[in-house]
Amino acid sequence: MAHVLIADDDADIRDLVAFKLTQSGHQVTVVEDGMAALRAARENTVDLALLDIRMPGMSGLDVCRELRAAAETARLPVIMITARSQEGDVEVGFAAGADDYIIKPFSPRELSSRVTAVLNRVER
Amino acid sequence: MIPTSLVSAALLGLLAVVLAQSLLIVGNRFVRRHRQRRRERIAAPVRGPLLQLLCAEEDEQTELLYRLAEIDRRTWVALEPTLTALLGKVAGGAHTALVRLYELRGAAVDAVADLSSRSAARRGRAAQVLGQLCHRPAAPSLCRLLADHDPEVRLAAARALGRCGGPESVPYLLESLHGPRTVPPGAVTMALVSLGPEVQRSVAAGLEHPEPLARAVTIEVLGATGVVSHASEIARALREDPQIEVRIKAARALGRLGMPDGLEPLLAAVRPGGPVALRMVGAGALGSLGAVAATGPLAKLLGDPDPHVAAAAARALLQLGPEGRAALRAAADDRSGGPAAAQARAALAESAVGGARHDVRAEVAL
Numbered sequence: 001m002a003h004v005l006i007a008d009d010d011a012d013i014r015d016l017v018a019f020k021l022t023q024s025g026h027q028v029t030v031v032e033d034g035m036a037a038l039r040a041a042r043e044n045t046v047d048l049a050l051l052d053i054r055m056p057g058m059s060g061l062d063v064c065r066e067l068r069a070a071a072e073t074a075r076l077p078v079i080m081i082t083a084r085s086q087e088g089d090v091e092v093g094f095a096a097g098a099d100d101y102i103i104k105p106f107s108p109r110e111l112s113s114r115v116t117a118v119l120n121r122v123e124r
Numbered sequence: 125m126i127p128t129s130l131v132s133a134a135l136l137g138l139l140a141v142v143l144a145q146s147l148l149i150v151g152n153r154f155v156r157r158h159r160q161r162r163r164e165r166i167a168a169p170v171r172g173p174l175l176q177l178l179c180a181e182e183d184e185q186t187e188l189l190y191r192l193a194e195i196d197r198r199t200w201v202a203l204e205p206t207l208t209a210l211l212g213k214v215a216g217g218a219h220t221a222l223v224r225l226y227e228l229r230g231a232a233v234d235a236v237a238d239l240s241s242r243s244a245a246r247r248g249r250a251a252q253v254l255g256q257l258c259h260r261p262a263a264p265s266l267c268r269l270l271a272d273h274d275p276e277v278r279l280a281a282a283r284a285l286g287r288c289g290g291p292e293s294v295p296y297l298l299e300s301l302h303g304p305r306t307v308p309p310g311a312v313t314m315a316l317v318s319l320g321p322e323v324q325r326s327v328a329a330g331l332e333h334p335e336p337l338a339r340a341v342t343i344e345v346l347g348a349t350g351v352v353s354h355a356s357e358i359a360r361a362l363r364e365d366p367q368i369e370v371r372i373k374a375a376r377a378l379g380r381l382g383m384p385d386g387l388e389p390l391l392a393a394v395r396p397g398g399p400v401a402l403r404m405v406g407a408g409a410l411g412s413l414g415a416v417a418a419t420g421p422l423a424k425l426l427g428d429p430d431p432h433v434a435a436a437a438a439r440a441l442l443q444l445g446p447e448g449r450a451a452l453r454a455a456a457d458d459r460s461g462g463p464a465a466a467q468a469r470a471a472l473a474e475s476a477v478g479g480a481r482h483d484v485r486a487e488v489a490l
Binding site for chain 2: 013016106110
């Protein structure tokens with residue numbers, strides 16, 4: 001199973017996503033802002049990053065761009081989380097190098113399937 | 125000459141006020157944080173089962189549901205802000221489970237009672253919960269709450285009506301745009317759009333509203349929901365409404381609706397001599413309309429003395445497909461074209477950059 005990095009400033013979402021992915025057998029690292037996400041991605045062996053687009057300070061988009069710019073994290077799969085009212089962020093997210101996106105409100109089951117799908121795509 | 129003692133006293137007084145206010149802010153934050161931590165501590169033992177419920181398969185939910193529905197009142201009150209927040213953040217089986225939990229707990233009845241609470245926070249949260257639960261019987265009470273003295277409560281009521289209201293809520297939402305206690309137009313528009321096409325006949329009555337803001341919101345909603353049966357009334361608003369804001373909304377709505385009835389009034393709206401803002405939006409709407417017949421008039425607008433109108437016309441031509449692009453290329457190649465040629469070249473260059481961005485995005489997605 002994979003090691004997933006979860007970065008979201010919303011404690012409810014963080015806990016829910018961490019619970020679901022742990023239940024699905026993944027190992028998780030949970031952080032609440034962009035800077036911590038970047039540090040965690042660089043210091044740990046992470047297989048996938050789930051980033052909330054809107055976080056105070058360094059946004060998920062900025063984190064994604066930084067990850068893509070560094071050789072050691074350039075190929076790390078990234079899934080963005082965004083609110084329905086900010087669907088315009090999706091295009092910007094893809095341009096920043098995201099592999100997939102999840103729109104809030106989301107079903108935990110769908111989230112787990114998306115994570116599995118992206119991980120499978122990378123393995124191939 | 126002001127005596128020094130008076131100046132000193134005034135300065136001291138000012139300092140005292142600043143200090144008192146700072147203490148008040150710090151104290152407030154402390155109390156709020158303390159309450160939050162206390163709530164988290166009380167709710168902590170049931171947070172695990174709640175997450176388990178949200179992630180469980182349908183056949184595993186029942187036992188967890190009953191366990192959570194039976195928690196004591198103190199724990200429920202501490203957990204409720206999390207539940208309310210999660211209602212708006214989860215979908216599918218997780219959302220259904222939360223709604224069932226509220227039903228089992230009889231929380232909708234509590235929330236209806238809370239709509240008349242003395243606490244604005246409680247009224248607002250109750251409105252939010254009732255909206256998330258789509259509790260239609262609460263709609264009349266929510267309509268009354270649109271005139272609440274607290275703006276946050278009015279906003280929560282409008283949002284809730286967008287989920288659980290019906291045709292009878294529409295006049296209240298439109299009225300909430302005026303008077304001493306208003307709801308922001310964006311929130312009213314969102315609520316009316318969320319109510320869907322089935323209430324749009326009631327919405328259309330707003331076209332005759334005496335207040336321009338109500339007419340503008342009505343037109344925006346009709347355009348956004350794609351109710352084409354009112355296109356001719358919107359076209360009339362574009363031609364005849366005395367307020368420019370209403371005419372601008374009408375132009376945009378006609379573009380979105382994409383009906384042939386929109387062509388003539390939009391062409392009339394972009395004619396020289398009219399208000400620049402209307403001509404600009406009108407040109408954009410001709411592009412959204414997608415009528416190839418607008419190619420000629422839009423090509424003429426490339427040389428408009430107002431650069432905003434000319435730029436809007438150039439972007440609109442891009443939306444018209446091959447005919448529009450051909451008109452842009454012809455204008456761009458015209459060596460004596462002046463500003464019109466420059467506008468055409470800029471639009472074509474912008475489109476090329478956009479296309480490249482799209483290619484990059486598609487590559488990343490693959």
